Amino acid sequence: MTPQILRLFALYGFKRSRVDHQSTQLHITLVDSFRFENGFEDTFYAKTEITNVILKHPLATNIVSAISFFNLEENDSIILCDALHIRLYNEQDIFLDPLCIGGINIGGIELKPDWEETNIRLWGMPQETYIAF
Numbered sequence: 001m002t003p004q005i006l007r008l009f010a011l012y013g014f015k016r017s018r019v020d021h022q023s024t025q026l027h028i029t030l031v032d033s034f035r036f037e038n039g040f041e042d043t044f045y046a047k048t049e050i051t052n053v054i055l056k057h058p059l060a061t062n063i064v065s066a067i068s069f070f071n072l073e074e075n076d077s078i079i080l081c082d083a084l085h086i087r088l089y090n091e092q093d094i095f096l097d098p099l100c101i102g103g104i105n106i107g108g109i110e111l112k113p114d115w116e117e118t119n120i121r122l123w124g125m126p127q128e129t130y131i132a133f
Contacts, residue, residue: 006020007020017031019104021098025080026080026096028079028084029077030077055094057090060088060092061089063088064086064133066130067087068084068085068087068129069083069084070119083095083112085109095107095111
């Protein structure tokens, strides 16, 4: 059975964020600590570092150079978006796609064309909000 990724926690220096899968969107909030709430009987938690799974050069200096939010919405203390593309200074990419049946699909930039095709077919051309650091 393939695990469903419904919640991610990310650590950026001293800042922490939580990314939740909600229907077809990502809900991103800043958090003070990582808390795991178990809402389902069959749920178990696993910890991994994406540097070992997604990135081509896991030992490189992985510093965010830019973030692209697709169909960005801000709601109180929550950021909503249809997908998230994180670009690192070492030219590696992380792409988060919530349209996956198994929850949040995490991978490299190779996920983006499939996500774009599905998004355009269902809702039209996505609006990209690009933030460079």
